Amino acid sequence: DAGITQSPRHKVTETGTPVTLRCHQTENHRYMYWYRQDPGHGLRLIHYSYGVKDTDKGEVSDGYSVSRSKTEDFLLTLESATSSQTSVYFCAISEFGGESSYNEQFFGPGTRLTVL
Amino acid sequence: AQSVTQPDIHITVSEGASLELRCNYSYGATPYLFWYVQSPGQGLQLLLKYFSGDTLVQGIKGFEAEFKRSQSSFNLRKPSVHWSDAAEYFCAVGAQTNAGKSTFGDGTTLTVKP
Numbered sequence: 001d002a003g004i005t006q007s008p009r010h011k012v013t014e015t016g017t018p019v020t021l022r023c024h025q026t027e028n029h030r031y032m033y034w035y036r037q038d039p040g041h042g043l044r045l046i047h048y049s050y051g052v053k054d055t056d057k058g059e060v061s062d063g064y065s066v067s068r069s070k071t072e073d074f075l076l077t078l079e080s081a082t083s084s085q086t087s088v089y090f091c092a093i094s095e096f097g098g099e100s101s102y103n104e105q106f107f108g109p110g111t112r113l114t115v116l
Numbered sequence: 117a118q119s120v121t122q123p124d125i126h127i128t129v130s131e132g133a134s135l136e137l138r139c140n141y142s143y144g145a146t147p148y149l150f151w152y153v154q155s156p157g158q159g160l161q162l163l164l165k166y167f168s169g170d171t172l173v174q175g176i177k178g179f180e181a182e183f184k185r186s187q188s189s190f191n192l193r194k195p196s197v198h199w200s201d202a203a204e205y206f207c208a209v210g211a212q213t214n215a216g217k218s219t220f221g222d223g224t225t226l227t228v229k230p
Contacts, residue, residue, distance in 0.1 A: 004159075033217070040125075042206060042222040043160075058217075090159055103148055103210045105218060107159035 003027055004108040006091050012114045019078040021111050023091030025071075031094040032074040033058075033105065034066060036087040043090065049074055081115040088112050118143040118209050122221035129197050130229045137192040137224050139181075139207030148210040149190040150218065151181055155203045163205075166190060177201070202228045 003026030013019050023032060031050055035043040035058075045058030047066040055066050063085060065077045078085055092105040119142045129135050141147055148167055152160040164175025171183040181192045190207060204225050210218040 040222060043220040045217060048217060092160075103218065104150055104162050104165050105160075107152075107161070109159045110157075 004091060004093055004106060006089075006108040006111050008111060009109065010112045012116065013081050014116050015082055016080050019081050019113065019115075021076045021089055021091075021113070023074040023076070023108055025074075025093050027093055027095070027106070028071060029093040029095040029106075030071075031096075031103075032068065033092040033094070034064075034074065034076045035090045035092065036060065036085075037090060037110075038087050046076065046089075078113075081113075083115050086113060086115045118147070118211065118219045120207050120209050120219055120221035122205075122207055122224050124224045125222070126225045126227065128227040128229060131199050132196050135192075135194045135197045135201070135226070137205050137207075137226070139190045139192065139221060140188050141190060141207070141209040142188065143209050143211070145211070148218075149181075149183060150208040150210065151175065151179070151190070151192050152206045152208060152220075153177075153203050154206065154223075160206060163192070197226075197228055199228045199230065202226055 005024045007022045033048040034046040037043050044060045046064050049055045049068045067075045089111045091108040094105045096103040121140045150165045151163040154160045163179050164173050166173050166183045174180050179194050204223045206223045207221045208218040
């Protein structure tokens with residue numbers, strides 16, 4: 001299994017509080033992604049990173065920010081959590097390039113966030 | 117923009133029966149295609165992938181998928197389903213460019229009857 005950990009695994013917080021989720025990898029992969037998973041919506045990309053300090057928005061980035069100061073860590077921050085951000089958050093990593101590489105993604109175990 | 121449609125939200129099959137999960141994609145160039153499986157409370161695990169070459173690809177756990185360019189489809193199959201196959205299945209399309217981002221379908225939940 002790819003070395004990806006997420007912390008915390010579960011969190012309950014209150015509306016308006018800041019929350020930071022951490023993704024840590026030991027694979028030295030260049031690309032990292034944050035998704036949220038909600039019933040009926042599959043996985044939706046929040047933000048992604050293509051290198052240290054290089055990040056970009058995904059399809060549902062409003063209300064979220066990210067940072068990547070080291071290859072192995074990708075942080076997702078909810079500046080002021082809202083109930084609509086209650087979800088399961090998955091981190092993924094990917095490495096590709098060249099003819100024999102595919103952009104398959106390896107997923108972490110997820111973080112279940114509840115915003116009351 | 118790339119997109120993926122999984123027409124079946126929920127499928128129920130009997131143990132030992134064959135299985136086919138449908139996936140249709142939209143992408144302007146040759147796609148990278150993936151099937152992932154997610155067991156309850158777990159992250160996603162890659163079952164198989166298509167990049168190029170043989171359009172019938174074999175994956176783990178006895179799954180296979182066939183890429184049909186003319187139908188923009190990448191259906192997942194298994195000849196004999198086991199109770200442990202009950203899970204949610206996601207089809208995804210990716211691009212070699214665009215930071216390797218993949219677009220996922222909404223998933224198909226598989227229930228296996230004894």
